[in-house]
Amino acid sequence: MITVRKASNRGRGDYGWLNTRYSFSFANYYDPRHMGVSSLRVINDDVIAPGAGFDTHGHRDMEIITYVTSGTIAHKDSMGNVTELPAGEFQLMSAGSGIRHSEYNASETEGLTLLQIWIEPNKFGGQPGYQQKAFGRRQGLHAVITPDGSDDTLKIKQDARLLHLLLEPQSEDTLQLPADRVVYVQLLSGLLMVNDEPLSPGDGARLDNVTNIRFSSGNKQAVEALVFDLPA
Incomplete structure (x- = not known):
């Protein structure tokens, strides 16, 4: 089963220096129908003004x-x-047991756009950690975050993977998973077909009990998306 979360239906926050779209309940936006997917708790699509930040x-x-x-x-x-x-x-x-940080737009003239994502861990406490990496295009x-850090991916404290999807126009890729996994797709750019379901930029899609997923792009635009492989 595929359930689409349209970009236009997400929560909104406008704080002057920050304009954001919430896929799931966060801060002043609350919707009991959208509290997250499995261990995936937050996807915030943030636009931060020059010189501003958290x-x-x-x-x-x-x-x-x-x-x-x-x-x-x-950072x-x-x-x-x-x-x-x-x-x-x-x-x-x-x-982990606690970390303090700040995140600012490094430019005084250009805007900053980012996705802020929270995943609940399956191990609590312990030393905090920081990882950062470029994986190319x-x-x-391609997996970028995994539970064991295999193949030089970033290591997460959860039975979850984050995959980065890039497709040129008129191309496709597939993902095969056991039936007991939940997948969430967040489309960043382009037009994407997930099996037979069309997604537009900003749309999300939850897939339950789907063991074979086909991702395909249209004939005019390249596609970028984040794909979360999560425990049921």
Whole structure:
């Protein structure tokens, strides 16, 4: 079964410096029908004004993924990491027993767009951790986050994988999974067919009890999407 979450139906937040779309209940947006999928708790589609950002704040017991689609983040945290996260790189913070961090638009003139993603861990407490990596722009489906960090992926404290999907026009790829997995697809750009279900940019799709998933692009636009492989 495929259930589509249309971009236009997501929650909205406009804070002046931050304009965001919430796929699931978050902050001042609450909808009991959309509280997350499996261990996937948050997908926020953020647009941050030049020079603005999130002041230093704390988290614990959450796996926090950031993917920048345009611009660059200036990152600082309580573990001593001071770094920048440019478009196309993935960041994974394991909050563990507690971490404090700030995330700012590194530019004073250009906007910043990113996806902020939270996944609940299956191991609580412990030392916090920080990982960051660029995986390139290879076509097809490629894992970027896995439970064991295999093949130089980022390692998450959950039985979950994040796959990055890139398709040129008129191309496709497939994903085969056991029936006891849940998949969530978040489309970033292009027009994507997930099996026979069309998605537009910003749309999400939940797939339950689907063991063979076909991703195909149209004949005019390239596609970029994030695919979450989650426990049922």
